Amino acid sequence: MPFKIISSQCTGCSACETECPNVAIFEKGGTFVIDPKKCTECIGHFEEAQCVAVCPVDKTCVIDTSLPRYQPPA
């Protein structure tokens, strides 16, 4: 469940929206947000989290430490 976007740093460029394999990212008020229920940290899809890899502003897509880490199905 874990990535979130720090909205004050988000440029609203939408790059993450199209890269997310879980379609977990959507626009809200000009910046983008991640639906924690859909985010799988890209586990099972890609080696690295796509939102982190494509985001133009470092440390903007980060692990949401207030939530438990994603557990892939056994």
Added chain:
Amino acid sequence: MLAAEPKSCGISVRHGKASCGAHGGQGDLPPAIWDKVKTHPCYSVEAHHHYARMHVAVAPACNMQCNYCNRKYDCANESRPGVTSEKLTPEQAAKKVLAVASRIPQMTVLGIAGPGDPLANPDKTFRTFELVAKAAPDIKLCLSTNGLALPDHVDAIARLNIEHVTITINMLDPEIGAQIYPWIFYNHKRYSGVEAAKILTSRQLSGLEMLSARGILCKVNSVMIPGINERHLVEVNKAVKSRGAFLHNIMPLIAAPEHGTMFGLKGRRVPRTSELKALQDACEGEMNMMRHCRQCRADAVGLLGEDRSAEFTKEKIVTMTVNYDSEARKANQAGIEAERRARIMPRQEDVGEHAGGTSDIKVLIAVATKGAGLVNEHFGHAKEFQVYEVSQSGAKFVDHRRVGHYCQGGHGAPDDLAAIIRSINDCHAVFVARIGGRPRGELHKAGIEPVDQYAHEFIETSAIAWFSSYLKKVKSGEIQHVDRGDGAIRQDPMMSVA
């Protein structure tokens, strides 16, 4: 003695170069190519005096990071730094294109250039082109890309009849690339350093080859970054030429700390006008060089030297009624073509005749113009000066200098006048339709001759006539020819017209 526009490109032929589409009229370009470039202001310097273009900001995402670009604002390469574009949906963009086309009939080209990379937003980019092609088939389609995703989209580009593609290529050497690009995002992975640069170069060059093979005209943009790639760009020039690029546009780095780009923050030096020109001259033997690029915004509207985007904001577009009249546009453009045919260009033999004897002297002149190839702007109203190099080979457009507004409500601001003079400090004369007493005096003091005797006449013929008289004065000893210093490339954002 003056003659009609020459059949061969005459005055701008250099080093035996075969074609000169970027510098003059048709020259010896094949008719099919001339047909593609003759109304494209970016691909023909002659067309840029007459025709306008627009960009729509439908492509915000990017697939890489460049050190001259700050994505928190906008892409510094394609947009004026600090000016944030309004993002548009394809539907909003199509409406905007029709609104502009009906109000600016000489707008002939729609480009998508960001603010990210058009091909990192392929759905939005191609949807926009589809909508525009359906509603306004006379508008030429054009896109500008970093090339990373290009090979994947060449078929779509060809299918949609996108006739012009610009690829920004700043290096071939991955060690140099590593200093320009911190990372790329490719095949779902972030690459950095030399590895990223290698992938990028291979994708850019194969994209260029694929487009050339399909007969799509390619322009290559390169950012001249002092201390990193300025010498290397000569090799880039050769490589892109051999892969079929039609035109090469070497642009100066834009970098100031307030832009927040890596190069700006690190204090990377920007090129001097003489360095930029020397590099462009060095490459020109290999291919056509574009020197009239204004490094425009991703939502630019108008002639290249003007910015009318503020007239067409999202808010204003919503309320605009669109009456797209293709017949009226055709009639307007036929009028422009008649004007172009009537334009008198000096022939090389006339230049020699005027000047009398031979001379190696070359000078730069600045011209205040509103377009149509005429000296037709007041010094104080000029938003930019076009720079021509004049010698016994003729008069050739070589540069342009953006300036702030000097004349405001009839009162001049001293600092702005000094800045204008700095920006054209490498010129021997400035041609204007009119000029006030104070700037006239200040220009004289700075060693720049204000010339207003050719008001509303053609730039090239005026330049030649003035140069002939200049040479005569030098020969008679009335004046002494001295070299000028450097001009300054302004880094601050362009003022909006509206």
